Amino acid sequence: MTHKIAILGASGYTGAELVRLIATHPNMDIVALSADRKAGMEMAAVFPHLRHLDLPTLCKIDEIDFDAVDLCFCALPHATSQKVIKALPGNVKVIDLSADFRIRDPEEYAKWYGGEHDAIELQKEAVYGLTEFYRDEIKNARLVAGTGCNAATGQYILRPLISAGVIDFDHIILDLKCGVSGAGRSLKENLLHAELSEGYHAYAIGGTHRHLGEFDQEFSLLAGRDVRIQFTPHLVPANRGILATAYVHGDAQAVHDTLAAAYADEPFVEVLPLGEAPSTKHVRASNFCHLGVVADRIEGRAIVVAALDNLTKGSSGQALQNANLMLGEEETTGLMLAPVFP
Incomplete structure (x- = not known):
């Protein structure tokens, strides 16, 4: 059909x-x-x-x-x-x-x-469109709300950790860098090449970024209590890609094991071996998300890094993944394209 x-x-x-x-x-x-x-x-x-x-x-x-x-x-x-x-x-x-x-x-x-x-x-x-966590609801939905690309990246790191209770909910810092295509195609002075190239900057500092509304909604629902993370996004002079780094209080091995178990059967989310960190270069123009966990030098703290393509896994690829479910197609159809490298 x-x-x-x-x-x-x-x-x-x-x-x-x-x-x-x-x-x-x-x-x-x-x-x-x-x-x-x-x-x-x-x-x-x-x-x-x-x-x-x-x-x-x-x-x-x-x-x-x-x-x-x-x-x-x-x-x-x-x-x-x-x-x-x-x-x-x-x-x-x-x-x-x-x-x-x-x-x-x-x-x-x-x-x-x-x-x-x-x-x-x-x-x-509307059903929230983070496929890996709302798959059953999406299958029967008429209207699906795609996530924000920043919100998706942060949730791939933090949802399993909050669900499993392996981190301190009150000490979560998320530092995120996004390529300029995340700002859309409309002409804006601050996105001109001469304004953006050869530097990068933080924006929406101090809790004003709109994707915090998604983090608050989803993390608080999972925890059964208010969860408010610290989140700072940065605009980098790259066309596409998101790299998010989360600093959490929790045992690195437990954090890694939790993520590995949560995504063991997911076709598009790959957890790297403990101690390895991902790069946006390795997911470019694909529907894949790579996660890495590294133990911090301070005992009882871990660093988790996620990389995905903001236009694909963060938006249009996620949308097609959801469309496949809604239309009764195999979820991965049209999405198994390998990342573009270099």
């Missing part, structure tokens, strides 16, 4: 990444691509690296016949997604790559995103 796919917001980085991945999927056919300002253009003109593919012309959302669509990927900006998804036919399965449905509590959503939610009933219905 061939599933008919629409991608809304196809002119952004995550939209292009979805096209790249779905092009290798034997049972998915892209029937519609939307782009507001670029409607009427060919995808090859917007992303020349995709010119070898036979793709629909970019169009406006209201030009799409959703009766001919089985599943829709929504790669639109925050606050826009909720309005668009609210208007879609109820028979269309939806995966949202924005932040609009990640936070379950409407008050928490308003706190982190600065406005009231426009689709409260859908917000209640």
